[in-house]
Amino acid sequence: MTKNAFITIIGKPNVGKSSLLNAIIGEKIAAVSCKPQTTRTQITGVLTQGETQYVFLDTPGMHKAKNKLSQHMVKTVAESVNGAEIIIFMADCTRKINDVEKEMLASLKGSTILVLNKTDAVPKETVAKQISEYASLADFCEVIPMSVYKRDGIDILMNKLQSMSQQGPHFFPDDSITDQPEKVLMAEMIREKALELLSDEVPHGIAVTIEKISESVSANNEDILNIDATIFCERESHKGIVIGKGGSMLKKIGSQARQSLEQFFRIKVNLKCWVKVKEGWRNSEALIKNFGFY
Numbered sequence: 001m002t003k004n005a006f007i008t009i010i011g012k013p014n015v016g017k018s019s020l021l022n023a024i025i026g027e028k029i030a031a032v033s034c035k036p037q038t039t040r041t042q043i044t045g046v047l048t049q050g051e052t053q054y055v056f057l058d059t060p061g062m063h064k065a066k067n068k069l070s071q072h073m074v075k076t077v078a079e080s081v082n083g084a085e086i087i088i089f090m091a092d093c094t095r096k097i098n099d100v101e102k103e104m105l106a107s108l109k110g111s112t113i114l115v116l117n118k119t120d121a122v123p124k125e126t127v128a129k130q131i132s133e134y135a136s137l138a139d140f141c142e143v144i145p146m147s148v149y150k151r152d153g154i155d156i157l158m159n160k161l162q163s164m165s166q167q168g169p170h171f172f173p174d175d176s177i178t179d180q181p182e183k184v185l186m187a188e189m190i191r192e193k194a195l196e197l198l199s200d201e202v203p204h205g206i207a208v209t210i211e212k213i214s215e216s217v218s219a220n221n222e223d224i225l226n227i228d229a230t231i232f233c234e235r236e237s238h239k240g241i242v243i244g245k246g247g248s249m250l251k252k253i254g255s256q257a258r259q260s261l262e263q264f265f266r267i268k269v270n271l272k273c274w275v276k277v278k279e280g281w282r283n284s285e286a287l288i289k290n291f292g293f294y
């Protein structure tokens with residue numbers, strides 16, 4: 001007899017949704033950064049433990065949509081909540097409840113687990129106060145204080161999810177960890193490093209595409225994965241920042257991304273990155289589509 005559980009992780013930007021997904025799956029399948037709105041689309045993580053297969057949807061942080069890209073991100077969240085059986089509403093106990101969260105909580109249907117993340121960063125009393133505030137706004141089936149950093153609360157969450165799983169087939173092979181195509185994972189790893197390393201005004205206007213992937217063998221018989229990537233930015237001035245003085249920033253992004261790629265794909269990687277300008281791509285339906293956000 002097999003079981004499955006479909007779980008959607010929602011919450012405002014930067015609360016740690018993608019960090020939780022990566023911690024549960026045990027591999028970095030979703031980009032994480034200290035900048036809000038890191039996740040742009042829906043990412044599926046898959047974990048099979050014994051008879052149960054868990055399918056997690058990581059979603060973009062809920063926020064007020066300003067341009068076409070963020071409208072798309074908000075739509076993605078609404079759609080995944082509709083299709084979900086179990087919802088994890090994730091909040092950050094270092095921040096106050098805001099109106100977007102109140103709206104989300106008011107519209108929730110079905111079984112919702114409250115996960116209050118970042119307990120490592122505040123005193124115990126603050127955690128308790130935040131829990132009672134959130135709990136007064138919705139009828140949660142479980143409330144779990146968590147620190148993804150310390151891996152506190154993840155076991156409790158998994159036990160709860162196990163108890164909520166239902167009889168049914170496994171929709172993914174038991175050894176798969178995501179439904180993301182390789183190219184998307186690669187592009188996300190590069191985008192993550194760019195987000196981490198660049199100054200605030202540039203990152204949100206960045207998209208990464210993978211142009212070409214090939215395998216070769218080095219002189220000393222090592223397998224090499226060759227990846228050609230393009231980093232798109234919105235303005236000529238941003239291009240300069242992404243490339244950096246004498247190419248130093250692009251080199252740094254490339255070298256850190258290469259290390260992540262090598263770790264994930266467990267093969268030596270030869271990464272080449274180019275930088276191009278596509279003005280105002282975040283307001284062009286066609287370009288958003290082209291970058292794989294649909």
Ligand SMILES: Nc1nc2c(ncn2[C@@H]2O[C@H](COP(=O)(O)OP(=O)(O)OP(=O)(O)O)[C@@H](O)[C@H]2O)c(=O)[nH]1
Pocket residue numbers: 011012013014015016017018019020031032033034035036037038039040059060061062117118119120121146147148149150
């Ligand atoms: N102190 C603390 N920080 C955390 C914890 N978990 C995640 N973070 C940090 O919170 C920031 C946001 O993490 P993400 O996982 O990208 O958050 P997200 O909710 O997916 O964000 P969006 O994709 O923008 O909606 C990163 O800087 C993480 O390192 C935690 O347990 N404690």
Ligand SMILES: [Mg+2]
Pocket residue numbers: 017018019030031032038039058059060061
């Ligand atoms: Mg995210």
